[in-house]
């Protein structure tokens with residue numbers, strides 16, 4: 392079969408790598424891809440947020456399955472366009488992707504489904520939002536309602552910090568995403584991500600992970616897109632997983648179906664777990680990055696069968712074959728990230744790290760310049776390894792990190808610390 396993956400980050404490199412393990416894949420095109428993806432698949436230039444352009448390209452290239460990596464094409468209705476054109480697509484329609492594109496949509500969905508989450512209020516003006524903050528007191532969480540590339544959340548330690556965040560949002564820091572704010576009670580506990588394939592009301596859990604959003608070791612410093620991840624997340628034991636599925640995922644997905652906007656694709660369930668009780672932090676309508684890198688190295692070839700079954704509405708017959716393995720992804724970023732960072736520095740040594748079922752260097756922000764591989768983004772490489780236990784996965788991943796010759800590259804040395812302490 393011919394497959395088109397949309398996106399060009401580490402997540403999409405991992406999806407491409409897994410799809411290529413499966414002999415069913417005859418031809419793989421990734422748009423736009425990146426320098427690492429170009430080493431294993433065809434890449435194409437395409438406006439991936441334009442449904443018409445995507446369906447036309449898919450038609451011309453006899454594509455049997457479109458896999459949507461990032462949230463922007465979902466928010467733009469690219470999955471809707473594919474379905475309307477009769478092309479199988481992995482990713483939810485725009486209406487169902489609102490679980491990610493609007494925080495207040497998800498809070499209201501949780502209310503309707505009686506799913507446990509932080510209490511909240513939504514405001515369209517700064518004055519009443521600040522009154523609410525002063526009445527509630529800190530700590531308190533302030534969020535831009537819309538898509539803000541993971542940057543629209545402030546966990547405020549004081550009312551003044553929360554009010555400043557409200558002012559920033561209404562001043563347009565996040566553009567249209569900040570037309571409203573959601574203010575939430577602060578939850579405490581340990582976070583984990585849970586990945587569930589959904590086709591309408593059929594659910595298939597495919598793995599758990601924990602990422603490290605903070606830049607600094609010990610989970611300190613500014614938030615990033617994610618500096619590393621590991622899978623599985625030990626806190627997601629059978630009981631917590633069952634509770635998350637039955638109290639949060641199933642009722643919310645049933646409510647979407649009841650409203651006539653069923654969800655189809657992977658649901659990223661961000662949870663806060665305290666005393667064995669999971670509460671919802673957020674849904675995302677896609678795989679996490681870098682969590683996806685860990686999931687894909689563990690799932691391998693079956694990832695394609697699972698995504699295809701989901702896209703074709705055959706999830707009820709699909710099964711996941713679990714190996715008792717662990718994976719870790721360590722992100723190497725350009726010095727300065729998530730602030731201003733340097734582009735164009737050469738990266739050497741990757742030829743020593745031959746990809747196998749146990750280790751892969753996934754590229755996130757790389758490019759070729761005059762024949763040399765150079766850093767071309769904030770998060771640049773996702774060094775990913777598998778092991779019989781997490782300790783072994785970590786040893787392998789950091790041995791690979793140490794083999795990379797890139798003086799301007801930085802990474803956290805403590806990925807997995809919570810699980811390994």
Ligand code: AMP
Pocket residue numbers: 509532541544546575576577578579582604661672673
């Ligand atoms: P979100 O984009 O909603 O996932 O928020 C980003 C991060 O902010 C989450 O991963 C949490 O670490 C934190 N966060 C968001 N909402 C809450 C909350 N209600 N209580 C505590 N932490 C939160």
Ligand code: GLY
Pocket residue numbers: 541602616617675678679680681682
């Ligand atoms: N790693 C967090 C995310 O993809 O949203």
